[in-house]
Amino acid sequence: MAIAPPGRGRNSVRLRRYNERLLLQVLRRSGEASKADLARRTHLTSTAIGSIIQSLEESDLIVYTGRRTEGQRGQPATLIDLNPKGAFGIGVRLDRDSIETALLDFGGQILARRVHDRILPSPDETLELVRKDIDEVLKAITPEERERLTGIGVAQPFNLGAWLRELNIAQPEFRAWDEVDFAFELGEATGLPVFSENDGNAAAIAELFYGCGREFDDFIYLFLGPVIGCGIALNGDCLRGVTGNAGDVAVMPVPPGKLASAQAPSGKWELLLSRASLNALARHLRYHGAEVASHADLERHIRAHHPAVEEWVEDCIDALTPALRSALCILDVPVVVLDADVDGGLLDLLQRQLAASLAETAPEARGVPDLVRGSFGSDAGAVGAASLPMFFSFSPRAEILRNQGKSMEEMRDAD
Template identity: 25%
Template sequence: MNYAIGVDIGGTKVAVAAVNEQGTIISRSVIPTNLDIAPEAMIAEIQQEIRRIIERSGVHMDQVVGIGIGAPGPLDSKNGLISCPPNLPAWVDIPIRDLIGRVFPVPVLLENDANAAALAEKWIGAATETDNFIYITVSTGIGAGIISEGQLLKGMKGNAGDIGHAVIDPSFGECVCGQSGCLESIASGTAIAKRASAIVGREVTAKDVFHLYKEGHPDITAYMKDVFNVLGVASVSMINTFDPEKIVFVGGVSEFGEPMFESIQQYVRRYALNPTGRKTEIAAAKLGQNAGVIGAAALCFHNGSFQ
C-alpha cells in the first residue's frame, strides 16, 4: 500500500495527515499557525509534524510517494512558491516546496487550497461521478476549485478560481482588494458578520447570524435571502462561464442548509443561460475539514487529473 502526506496550511492552523491510495486518512494532526515567527521557522514546525505523522501512522518512508501541500493564494504552484496570501502576511515568495523537499526524499507538490479540496471531493467526495464541477468555499473568504473534463483548471501560476474578487454589486462598497462590490465583501462569513452586526445593533459572529436566522429574526432572515441571492448570481456566472454539471458548496455559510441550497438552485433554474445549465445541481460538500489534507494527498496520487 502506498501513502501520501497531505498538508493543509491556513491562516490559523495547519493540518497534516497520512493518506492511503484509497483516500483514507491513517493519521491526522493539527498545529496552530504561528504568525509571530518567520515563515521558515513555521515551516520547520510543519516538517517536524510531518515526521511525527509518519512515525505515528506506522508508514515506512519508502511507502510514501510524495508530500502534497495546499496553501492559500496567491501562490506560484509551478515554482513551489507561496507568494503573498492575505492571511499569511509575512509569507512573501516563500519557496515552501524546496524547503520541505530538502528534508524529505520524495516529490513535493504545491497547490491552491481550494483547488486541492476540489480534488478531494472529486476523488472520494460529492463529485466522484462528475467530470465537470466547481467547488466553492464560502468561509472567512471565498474561493473556488474548477474541475473541467476531469482536469483541475490551474491557470498560469495556479491561481485560477479566485472568484471571491469577482465584482457582483458595487453598491456594497469597497472590498479589501480595493475594488467595490466583490463577492467576498458581500457573502463571506466575515462580510456577513459585519453587515449583520450593523443590522442588529451589536457585534455578532457569522455563527450568531446562523442562530438568529434559525430563530426567525425578521431582519436577519431578509438579509440572508439577499446573501443567498448573491450566491445564486455567482453560481450562474460560473455556470455560464464553465458549463459544469454540479456546483459543490462548503464552508460556514453552508450551515444555513436547505434554504440556502434551494434559493441558489431556484436562481440557477431561472437565470442560467442554457437549458442544460439551468439543471446544474447545487450540492453540499461531503468531506468537510478533511478535504484540505485529502486533496493535498491527492496531488501525489493524481496530480490534478482524473482521466
C-alpha cells in the same frame, strides 16, 4: 531484429501506466469488482487486465476480498478492491488563521492530524512547525508502510499578502509569504516530493479523487471558508490555468454589499470574497454584538438561527449568483458542488437559496445545474492537500500519455 521507431517504447509504457491508473479509478469509484467487471468497464482485454492486476498486486495497491457467489454460474468470481494501506499521502493546509497537517491512506481515510488554530506565522516558523507535525503524523504508520508514502501536498491560498483590507486583517507578516516557495523549502527540509496547489484546486481534486468525482467528471466546486474558494473539474481533471488560478471566483468583481456591516467600498466594485465568505459572516455577526472567536462560535450562531445569519446569507447569494451564472455560461458544466468549513444547517440554507436564485436568473433555454453537497466539510482542506500526491501518482490524467514533462514514475526511474 526490428527496431522500434523512436518514442514507441516510451509511449507503450505510458499507455500501460494509464491503463493501470484507469483500473484503479474504476475500483475507487465502484468498489470491489471481478476481473470480468474490470475488463467490461475499462474496455481492456482479459489478458491485459490479468497482467495489470498482477503488477498492481505486486505493488500492494490492490487486495483480494473474497468471491462472488450470488447469481454466478460455474466457478465463483474472485473480487478485487483497493488496498487502503497500499499508498499514503501527507497533506499540509495553510490558511491565514490555521495550520493543519494530516496523513491520508489510499482509501481516503485520515489516519492522523495536527491542527493549530492561530494566525499564520512567518514562513520560517511555519516550516519548523510543519516539519515537526509531519514527524508526528507519520507515527501512525509502520516503517514498512512509510515506504509507500507518495509525497506531501501543500494547499494554501495564493497571494496570502493580498486583499487584507477586504478581509479585515492587519498582519504585515503575510507579505513575506508572497516572496517564498514554501513547497520547495518543505521538500528540502523533508527530502520528500512536494506538490503545491491553491486551496480551491486542492479541495476540488479531493472531490475528483475521493468524493463527487466518483460520479461526475465535470463540475464547479465552491468552498466557503474564511475566503470563498473554487476549483474546476473538466473531463476528470482539474483546470489550473497559466498561474494555477483558474476558478478564482473570490476576486470576481461584484457590487458593494448592502449590509450594515459592509465595508465602505473603495470603488464602484467590491471583490466577491468581501461578501461571500465566512469572514464576511463573522463580521456581520460581530456588528450585531455576537461573539465570534472560532468556527465553533459561527456554527453555534447558525444553529441558533441568529437573524444576522439569515441577513448575510441573502447578501451572499445576491453576490454569488451572478458570479456563478457567469462561470456556468463559460464552462457549461452540469454540476456545482458546494461545501464549507462550518455547517450547522448553513449548507442546506445556502443550497436552497442558491438553487432558487439561479433558477430566477436562468437565461432562456438554459436550466439550473445540479447543486450537490460536498463530501468533506471542514476536512476538505486536509483531504485536498493530502490527495495531491495520490492524485498525481494514481489518477488516469491524459497528461501521462503526452510527450511533455515527466511523470513521477519516470523521475523515480531516472534517480
